[in-house]
Amino acid sequence: MPLVAMSELGLAHEKVNVNGGACALGHPIGASGARIIVTLLAALKLRNLKRGLAAICIGGGEATAVAVEIII
Numbered sequence: 014m015p016l017v018a019m020s021e022l023g024l025a026h027e028k029v030n031v032n033g034g035a036c037a038l039g040h041p042i043g044a045s046g047a048r049i050i051v052t053l054l055a056a057l058k059l060r061n062l063k064r065g066l067a068a069i070c071i072g073g074g075e076a077t078a079v080a081v082e083i084i085i
Contacts, residue, residue: 032056045070050079057083 019029032052046069053065067079 030056050081053081054083057081 015029018024019026049067049069053067057063057065064080064082068076069079070076
């Protein structure tokens with residue numbers, strides 16, 4: 014799925030989540046949002062980056078996006 018979206022939207026490979034999202038890593042009911050945020054923060058720290066974006070399913074076909082910036 015990500016490869017199709019990347020191709021159709023012209024997204025660069027280095028800008029897309031190399032760790033996989035909820036589908037690739039699992040989707041624990043009630044904890045997927047926290048899990049995605051913690052994974053994002055760990056990936057930012059590992060790569061010494063400051064900003065990231067997470068898309069989180071909230072059920073019922075809805076979703077939200079969270080932008081984070083590490084300021085310390």
